[in-house]
Amino acid sequence: MSQNSVTQSNVVALWQRRDAMINPVVSDLIRYWEGLRQGADVPRRADVDPRQIKEALSYSFILDHVRPGTVRFRLAGQHLTELMGMDVRGMPLRSFFELTDRKRLMEHVEMVFEGPCSLDIDLVSDAQGRAPLDGRMTLMPLKGSDGRVSRALGIMVTDGVIGLPPRRFRIRRPALHPIQPGKPVSDAIQAGARGFSDAPEPYDGPDSPALPRLTLLDGGKA
Numbered sequence: 738m739s740q741n742s743v744t745q746s747n748v749v750a751l752w753q754r755r756d757a758m759i760n761p762v763v764s765d766l767i768r769y770w771e772g773l774r775q776g777a778d779v780p781r782r783a784d785v786d787p788r789q790i791k792e793a794l795s796y797s798f799i800l801d802h803v804r805p806g807t808v809r810f811r812l813a814g815q816h817l818t819e820l821m822g823m824d825v826r827g828m829p830l831r832s833f834f835e836l837t838d839r840k841r842l843m844e845h846v847e848m849v850f851e852g853p854c855s856l857d858i859d860l861v862s863d864a865q866g867r868a869p870l871d872g873r874m875t876l877m878p879l880k881g882s883d884g885r886v887s888r889a890l891g892i893m894v895t896d897g898v899i900g901l902p903p904r905r906f907r908i909r910r911p912a913l914h915p916i917q918p919g920k921p922v923s924d925a926i927q928a929g930a931r932g933f934s935d936a937p938e939p940y941d942g943p944d945s946p947a948l949p950r951l952t953l954l955d956g957g958k959a
Contacts, residue, residue, distance in 0.1 A: 741890045749916045750900075762796055762892070762944045763875060763892055766790055766890070767877070769789060769790055769793075770890055773785070776835045777878060778916050779916060780879060781880045781881075781887045783855075784883065785799075795815045795896050796817075796892050796893055797890070798812055798825075798893070799811045799812040799890060799891070800876065800888065800889040802850045802887045805847060806843055807829065807849070808829065808843070809828065809829050809830070810827065810829075811831065811888070812826055813826055816893065816895075816953060817833075820833070820902060821833065822903050825941070830842070830951055833893075833905060833907075834905055834907070834908070835864065835905050841908060844857070845911050845913060848888055848915075849920060850886050850889070852878075852913065852915055852916065853886045853916050854876065854878070854913040854915050854916060855876065855878070856874075856911065856914075857865055857912045858874045858876070858908055858909075859871075859873055859908075859909040859911075859912070860871070860873065860895075860906040860907065861906060861909055867898065868900065869897060870895050870900075870904055872896065874892070874893045875891060875892050876891045877890045877891070
């Protein structure tokens with residue numbers, strides 16, 4: 738079967754193989770985003786329906802690519818508030834990362850919008866002798882109302898006790914997956930992450946998601 742003839746059921750099957758070992762909340766959101774594509778390159782932000790991703794809302798967020806090097810939270814779930822100890826709406830994405838990893842982070846994140854690409858990052862928070870908090874962040878590009886790739890649907894799950902916030906993370910394993918019309922992103926994953934030597938390892942997150950809540954940044958549509 739040619740790449741261009743991959744059906745929606747094939748797409749789901751490929752993602753299921755890739756995400757069999759990770760938190761089901763993450764894999765469900767990835768498959769939801771992939772389903773929105775319908776064979777196109779990047780789905781529209783307007784097509785994202787919170788009612789369809791209720792289990793993931795507490796861990797999910799929408800990013801706004803303000804300008805090169807500046808990416809801010811437009812919407813954010815309750816889990817991110819708990820990690821930071823405050824409402825993260827309007828805050829830069831880099832605020833969740835250690836100072837030493839922020840430049841590296843933004844190099845990857847820019848490719849989400851410029852590629853476009855999806856981005857998977859395995860994370861760890863263990864600074865100042867604190868109990869390690871493992872995590873995973875996945876970013877998937879979205880088109881804004883003007884047709885540009887200026888938004889991203891993201892999810893962040895952690896495994897461990899949050900303790901005293903804020904919890905900031907280091908990057909362990911990043912992987913970019915180029916997006917092309919008619920080709921599921923999982924094709925790129927199977928071929929190996931392009932541009933990075935280490936592929937992300939499977940991650941098991943929390944079994945019991947918190948009560949979902951997604952909040953909107955004042956000032957207009959996300």
